[in-house]
Amino acid sequence: MPGLPLADAAVQHEIEQFLYFEAELLDERRYAEWIELFGVDARYWAPTHANRLRRDRGTELSVQGEVALFDFDRTTLGWRVRQMQASMHWAEDPPSRTRHLVSNVRITPLEDGNGDTGFAVRSNFICYRNRLADEVDIWAGERQDELRRGGAARWTIGNRTIILDQNVVLSKNLSVLF
Template sequence: MSDFVSQQAAVERFLYREARLLDRRNFAQWVDLFTEDGLYWVPSGQDGPAEQAVALIYDTTARLRERLTRMDSRAFWAQQPPTQTTRLVGNVLIEPSDGPELAVECRFIMTLLRRHRQALLSGVAHYRLQPAGDSFRIRQKVVTLQERDEAFDNLTFLI
C-alpha cells in the first residue's frame, strides 16, 4: 500500500509541476519533460487513430521545440499580449500497466485571460510516463477537451 501511495504522490507532484511550468510560461522547461520520441496530441471531436483524425494539436517533441522558437520571436503576433492561464489538476488515476511505464489519467480545468476576455477549458489528459530518477518524463500526452467540438477563438497557447 505504501508503494502505491508514494507512487501516486510522485505522479501528482509531477503533474502539478507540469501545470505550474505551463502557467508560468516556462515552455522550454515544459518541453524538456518530454522524451525525445514524445508526442503531444489534442484531438478534435473525431474518434479514431491519430493518423486519421483531425487534430487541434499534434506535435512531436521536435515540433514542440519548433513551436517554442516561433513563440519566442517578436513576430509571434497571435500571442501579443500573451494568454494568461491557470490550471487545476485533479482526479489523478494511475492505470495498471505492464512494465515500468505508467498510464495516467487526470481531469483538468483551465482558465484563460487574454485581452480582457476570460474563457474556460476543461477535459481529460492521458499520459504515458516513463520513470526518470525520482520523477518522470512524458512519452505521450493526449488531451481530450470537453469543448473540442466548439469554435476556438485562439488556440496558439499550450494546453
C-alpha cells in the same frame, strides 16, 4: 471496493507533484523547461471531438492520421515552443494569463513497465485563460499521459493525448499548451 485500482500512495504523490510542477511551468510561461519534460519519441496529440449518435459513440474522437487539433512529435512540439518564444507571435503578445488546474489523477502501471517504472496516468484538467482586456476561455478535458521514471523532473512524458470536451472549438485560438 472490488475492481477499484489503488495506486501506491507514494507513486500517487510523486506523480501528482510532477503534474502540478508541469502546470506551474506552463502558467509561468517557462516553455523551455516544459519541453524538456517530453521524451524524444513523445507524441502530443488532441483529436477532434465530433457529435455522434449514441450507437456510434466509439467514433466521437478522430484517430491518428485524421484531422486533429494538435498533432506534434517531439520535433514539432519543439517548434511550437519556439513559436511561443518568438518575438513576433502575435496571438501571444501580450501573453495570455492561464491557470492549469489538474485533478482526478488515475494511475495504472504500464503493461510494458518494469514494476513501478512506467505508468498510464489519466487526469482531468480545467484551463482558465484570460486574454487581452476581457477575453475569457475555459477549457475542460482529460489528459492521457504515459509517464516513465527519469529526466530532470523525475518523470518523462512519453505520449500525451488531450481530450478536449468541446465539439466546436469555442476559443478564438488554441495558442496555449495543455
